[in-house]
Amino acid sequence: MSLADVARVGGSGLRSRPMRVFLSALGIAIGIAAMIGVVGISTSSRNDLNKQLAALGTNLLTVVPGSTMTGGTAHLPKDSVAMIANRPDVTSASAVGATRAKVYRSDRVPTVQTGGITVNAARTDLLRSVGGEIVDGSWLNGATSRYPAVVLGPQAAQSLGIHRAGSDVQVWLGDQWFTVVGLLAPNQLVPALDAQVFVGWPVAERILSFDGYPTTIYTRAEEADVEKVQGVLGATADPQDPNEVNVSRPSDALAAKHATDNALSGLLVGLGGVALLVGGVGVANTMVISVLERRSEIGLRRSLGATRGQIRTQFLAEALLLSGLGGLGGVLLGIGVTGGYAAYQGWAALVPLWAMAGGLGATLVIGGLAGFYPAVRAARHPPTEALASN
Incomplete structure (x- = not known):
């Protein structure tokens, strides 16, 4: 057949x-x-x-303080960001510093209802390092970083019930009113930023009793030198106690x-x-x-x-x-x-x-x-x- x-x-x-x-x-x-x-x-x-x-980049490295020999929490030196930025294979370096301040929608909200929102002091060049974007308003600049102005991450904005930025939009922070000047877009590479609010470094030191120590440094390195930079970043950030520095690569989590x-x-x-x-x-x-x-x-x-x-x-x-x-x-x-x-x-x-x-x-x-x-x-x-x- x-x-x-x-x-x-x-x-x-x-x-x-x-x-x-x-x-x-x-x-x-x-x-x-x-x-x-x-x-x-x-x-x-x-x-x-x-x-x-490809869009977010795999060359972002984060530096955070580890533990001391006695089990306490270490501090990154105040000039650690500058020391990292001076490396020739680093393209950008910026930082945030955690404060003890709490943020509320109004001064009538009970102090215990913090919503788990962290208030950070931030440098003006942070968005360049983390690849962040603004969906409304603007990021902190040389002027707004010295005054009671705040930028909200998307989750923080949702928790506070804020959907836009403007001179008439304010939050109660550190026992005084701060103006919401910007709203951030979700950050897939560093999602921890979404639940945070950011104020300028100078105003945090002046009003919020911020000690000036960076708690997270975000570093962008040349693509070809990422692994090399990752290996020496601890010693660069803290030459005296490099073992008290933790370095990670956010893209590894993805x-x-x-x-x-x-x-x-x-x-x-x-x-x-x-x-x-x-x-x-x-x-x-x-x-x-x-x-x-x-x-x-x-x-x-x-x-x-x-x-x-x-x-x-x-x-x-x-x-x-x-x-x-x-x-x-x-x-x-x-x-x-x-x-x-x-x-x-x-x-x-x-x-x-x-x-x-x-x-x-x-x-x-x-x-x-x-x-x-x-x-x-x-x-x-x-x-x-x-x-x-x-």
Whole structure:
């Protein structure tokens, strides 16, 4: 028989049992859809991460004080920002310093209701180092940093119920009114900034009893020198006690999160493989029952001259078509799941070609293995016994 004849004969066997075929193909489709969906979502997530890192940069390093030998909290030197900025491989360095002040929407709010908002003194060049953006108003400058002016992170602004900046918008901070001059956009690279409010360094020292010690230094280094700078940044910030300085790279947290997602994706791919195996068992079961139900057809074809090889080819073709339909449906379903989830997350949907081709190839292998025994069994039926069983 030609290839077209084999496909036509195999298809006719499937059309005679549509519900059974649908249920068997569904098992294959679920397994393939799970695997395609997991791979597609993981690929889309990784692509989005790469775009984030490309936009935010991987060259940001943070310096914070560690612990002293006696277990107390260390201090970064007041001139540590200047010492870091003087390095030739550092492009920018800025800092914030934590104050003890609390911020409230008004002077009528009970003092215990702080909302967990931290008040920081900030340098005027902070946004350049952290890659921050203003959504309303402006950042602190040489003038506003000396007066009672404040910039709010997005979470802090939400907690305080403030949605715009302006000369008529004020918050109660340090037992006096501060004008809200700006609102920050969410910062994906340094999300801790979102729940903070920022005042100028000079006004914090004058009004809020700020001691002038930086608590976090944000440093941008040349891309090619990031690892080298990271290794010496502790000694640069505090030459006398470099062991009391902790240096980290915020982009590593995003990469670690993605690595965790990849581990979970591997587990889900394994579960998809189990579902695919179960689908293969369903195909084998369908084909075995089909052989038992169609013994008279097999006997008639054998008596009319069909060889064992042709009978074997017919049933093997049915198994391959059945699994192929399930695989094609699974690939389409997996693409749909990936596209829907990516759209929900705001990602660009990406499904690797190798995943789709591998999914279809796996279904054909499963179908061939599942249909081999039923096909051999059908070919071994003697024509006389097959006809007599009718």
